[in-house]
Amino acid sequence: MALILRNAHVIDPACGLDGVLDVRIAGERIERVGERLEGGDSDDQLDLTGCCLVPGLVDMHVHLREPGYEHKEDIESGTRAAAVGGFTAVCSMPNTDPVSDSASVIEFVLSRARAAGHCRVHPCGAMTKGERGEILSEMGDMVAHGAVAFTDDGRGVQSAGMMRRVMDYGKMFGKVFMSHCQDEDLVGDGQVNEGVASTKLGLLGWPAAGEELQIARDIRLAELTGARLHIQHVSTARGVELVRAAKARGIPVTCEATVHHLFLTEDDLDGTYDTNLKVNPPLRTAADAAALVEGLVDKTIDAIVTDHAPHAAWEKAREFELAPFGMTGLESSLALVISKLVRPGTISYARMVELMSIRPREILGVDSISITAGSPADVTVFDPNLTWTLGRDGYQSKAENCGFAGTELTGRAVDVFVSGRPTLADGAIC
Amino acid sequence: MSFDHKHLIDIAEYSDTDIMTLLETAKAFSEVNRRAIKKVPTLKGKTVVNMFNEPSTRTRSSFELAEKRLSADSLNCGGSSTSTVKGESLIDTVMTLDAYQIDMIIVRDKHAGAPYIITQHSPASVIDAGDGKHGHPTQALLDLYTIWQHRGRIEGLRVGIVGDIGHSRVCGSLIPALKIMGAEVTVVGPGTLMPACPDVLGVDHVNLNLDDVLPDLDVVYMLRIQKERLEGAPFPSLREYHGLYGLTRARERLMRPDALIAHPGPINRGVEFDSHMADHPVRSVILDQVYAGICVRMAALFLLLGGAENGLDS
Numbered sequence: 001m002a003l004i005l006r007n008a009h010v011i012d013p014a015c016g017l018d019g020v021l022d023v024r025i026a027g028e029r030i031e032r033v034g035e036r037l038e039g040g041d042s043d044d045q046l047d048l049t050g051c052c053l054v055p056g057l058v059d060m061h062v063h064l065r066e067p068g069y070e071h072k073e074d075i076e077s078g079t080r081a082a083a084v085g086g087f088t089a090v091c092s093m094p095n096t097d098p099v100s101d102s103a104s105v106i107e108f109v110l111s112r113a114r115a116a117g118h119c120r121v122h123p124c125g126a127m128t129k130g131e132r133g134e135i136l137s138e139m140g141d142m143v144a145h146g147a148v149a150f151t152d153d154g155r156g157v158q159s160a161g162m163m164r165r166v167m168d169y170g171k172m173f174g175k176v177f178m179s180h181c182q183d184e185d186l187v188g189d190g191q192v193n194e195g196v197a198s199t200k201l202g203l204l205g206w207p208a209a210g211e212e213l214q215i216a217r218d219i220r221l222a223e224l225t226g227a228r229l230h231i232q233h234v235s236t237a238r239g240v241e242l243v244r245a246a247k248a249r250g251i252p253v254t255c256e257a258t259v260h261h262l263f264l265t266e267d268d269l270d271g272t273y274d275t276n277l278k279v280n281p282p283l284r285t286a287a288d289a290a291a292l293v294e295g296l297v298d299k300t301i302d303a304i305v306t307d308h309a310p311h312a313a314w315e316k317a318r319e320f321e322l323a324p325f326g327m328t329g330l331e332s333s334l335a336l337v338i339s340k341l342v343r344p345g346t347i348s349y350a351r352m353v354e355l356m357s358i359r360p361r362e363i364l365g366v367d368s369i370s371i372t373a374g375s376p377a378d379v380t381v382f383d384p385n386l387t388w389t390l391g392r393d394g395y396q397s398k399a400e401n402c403g404f405a406g407t408e409l410t411g412r413a414v415d416v417f418v419s420g421r422p423t424l425a426d427g428a429i430c
Numbered sequence: 431m432s433f434d435h436k437h438l439i440d441i442a443e444y445s446d447t448d449i450m451t452l453l454e455t456a457k458a459f460s461e462v463n464r465r466a467i468k469k470v471p472t473l474k475g476k477t478v479v480n481m482f483n484e485p486s487t488r489t490r491s492s493f494e495l496a497e498k499r500l501s502a503d504s505l506n507c508g509g510s511s512t513s514t515v516k517g518e519s520l521i522d523t524v525m526t527l528d529a530y531q532i533d534m535i536i537v538r539d540k541h542a543g544a545p546y547i548i549t550q551h552s553p554a555s556v557i558d559a560g561d562g563k564h565g566h567p568t569q570a571l572l573d574l575y576t577i578w579q580h581r582g583r584i585e586g587l588r589v590g591i592v593g594d595i596g597h598s599r600v601c602g603s604l605i606p607a608l609k610i611m612g613a614e615v616t617v618v619g620p621g622t623l624m625p626a627c628p629d630v631l632g633v634d635h636v637n638l639n640l641d642d643v644l645p646d647l648d649v650v651y652m653l654r655i656q657k658e659r660l661e662g663a664p665f666p667s668l669r670e671y672h673g674l675y676g677l678t679r680a681r682e683r684l685m686r687p688d689a690l691i692a693h694p695g696p697i698n699r700g701v702e703f704d705s706h707m708a709d710h711p712v713r714s715v716i717l718d719q720v721y722a723g724i725c726v727r728m729a730a731l732f733l734l735l736g737g738a739e740n741g742l743d744s
């Protein structure tokens with residue numbers, strides 16, 4: 001018995017597909033792709049006329065919060081949010097409690113993800129024990145148990161010597177080093193972008209240079225050690241420029257931008273003290289956001305991520321300085337990218353698929369997924385014309401700290417398959 | 431007299447007419463403060479909460495006196511007994527106060543934006559009595575009142591503000607207020623004490639050298655140097671700061687003969703200025719500012735609590 005997905009607009013730049021086709025899924029894999037495939041009597045059929053079908057989307061920067069902070073989110077609720085957002089896989093960040101700095105926590109995350117079953121979870125391990133930046137974590141053991149990458153996300157490794165040691169030691173495992181770039185000495189207790197926002201709101205500033213110094217440092221260290229470097233949530237124009245220049249020099253560096261840094265700026269904070277807009281790194285200027293979009297277009301930026309950072313409502317309902325950093329994004333990012341980048345013509349659907357599916361898998365070195373015979377059947381189907389209002393029907397995530405709540409969006413995932421198994425069917429979680 | 435503001439938080443929401451109404455009202459209340467019996471029944475039956483989540487003897491006593499002289503009932507909360515110290519959130523505290531059916535909350539808080547949060551969770555009028563490094567509108571109004579009383583106008587005056595501009599809540603309100611009233615504002619201080627974007631506050635000129643600007647100023651407004659800030663080492667020593675930015679007898683020669691000296695208090699003698707300048711019988715208006723504080727706060731309470739309809743002499 002097989003399933004035939006009929007009449008979808010199939011978009012997969014990796015194998016040059018961009019047209020209306022049928023896709024036949026047998027078991028865990030795609031069996032055939034073609035025009036008007038013949039079906040057997042026992043085959044299920046799903047008519048997807050008007051929808052787009054793409055290789056399963058990946059969000060390579062997600063905080064699932066379990067273990068330790070299940071009141072904010074857990075692996076079950078976080079992956080459910082991912083499925084409804086159209087993702088077949090997410091990368092979990094290691095700043096849990098305990099920190100994911102050992103094989104046992106990596107195994108725990110993987111086993112919970114399997115039990116939940118809403119999407120694949122690729123766990124990232126911490127580079128240093130407890131993300132304290134002092135002692136190397138057991139990267140080899142974590143790789144052996146399923147870690148796909150290393151990061152101390154939430155913090156930058158402060159010592160350049162330690163960062164070099166991480167790269168020099170860890171490069172033998174062939175994984176990418178993902179860097180949260182934040183010089184704590186420069187950033188201090190910064191709350192918002194240093195500039196108009198910090199001056200107007202009377203809050204401590206988080207200078208762009210506090211991010212850019214570590215980007216420059218880590219690029220230089222990648223060059224020195226030969227390790228692969230991925231810059232997380234680049235947020236400034238000069239940060240993009242640093243990565244662009246490094247790529248031009250052939251240094252193995254990639255980078256990502258978050259949906260909120262692309263579509264929100266420090267001006268959105270004006271007069272509101274809206275803690276849902278408190279993120280790390282902070283929302284920057286309109287010029288910075290424009291530079292990020294430029295980086296998406298010219299391929300300096302490799303991936304769009306959410307940095308999905310759920311928090312309980314009571315934690316965000318505080319004075320701005322007391323509220324935690326972060327906003328959610330899994331349920332809105334596809335729709336935001338379609339509404340604000342693809343429909344206006346800034347990027348194509350094919351480029352979107354590169355940014356949200358193909359390149360993240362290449363960077364992470366996980367199984368490649370394509371709409372071709374033999375590939376694992378990880379597929380995202382979305383209706384590019386469906387309009388909806390974010391948050392009106394609640395969220396699958398436990399958290400509601402989404403800075404885009406109430407926005408009218410166009411485009412939404414309707415069907416998602418992971419290994420041939422539906423995780424989202426006609427917009428409903430399976 | 432029309433005045434339709436509910437809160438006094440963001441002075442930039444006030445027009446020059448609104449501010450003038452406040453100053454004129456303050457002037458009328460000044461007369462009350464000089465009577466033998468310094469009390470009017472204007473706000474009888476109104477309940478005002480003084481929520482000082484951060485210690486501030488001066489601002490707090492000024493508000494308390496203003497409330498008493500207007501016959502409002504007041505409730506003090508905050509300080510070391512503050513619920514937030516006991517772990518209750520600001521919002522829960524506000525909702526609790528609100529259940530008492532209060533009319534106004536006057537809030538001092540070390541966190542920027544706290545007064546705004548309160549307006550989102552309470553129907554009461556809110557006055558910002560200083561929030562973090564953000565704003566302090568009644569301070570700005572009392573400064574304007576003092577300048578107005580001494581110079582008869584604010585428009586066209588050149589005001590220099592000297593010192594820690596970047597971390598000053600006074601500046602967050604005073605600079606926009608001066609701009610609304612048509613003054614020209616110069617800020618002076620070392621680069622480490624400058625905000626990232628002074629122009630968004632309305633600053634006309636930024637200067638690092640006090641001697642350069644002193645000859646042009648009608649008002650020299652010295653900001654308090656918070657000695658606790660020295661831990662971040664924004665300048666090498668108080669000695670050097672005093673040498674570069676202190677208003678000294680020697681520097682007085684650079685000042686216009688009618689230039690005023692103001693300071694939000696409490697002053698650091700030997701830092702912001704030497705005693706000769708702080709106590710200058712003609713130039714220093716520092717104690718006038720303290721007095722203006724009561725008049726201006728009475729005016730703000732009166733106008734925000736709908737006093738305009740009650741009439742000033744009720």
Ligand SMILES: [Zn+2]
Nearest residue numbers: 153154180232
């Ligand atoms: Zn991060």
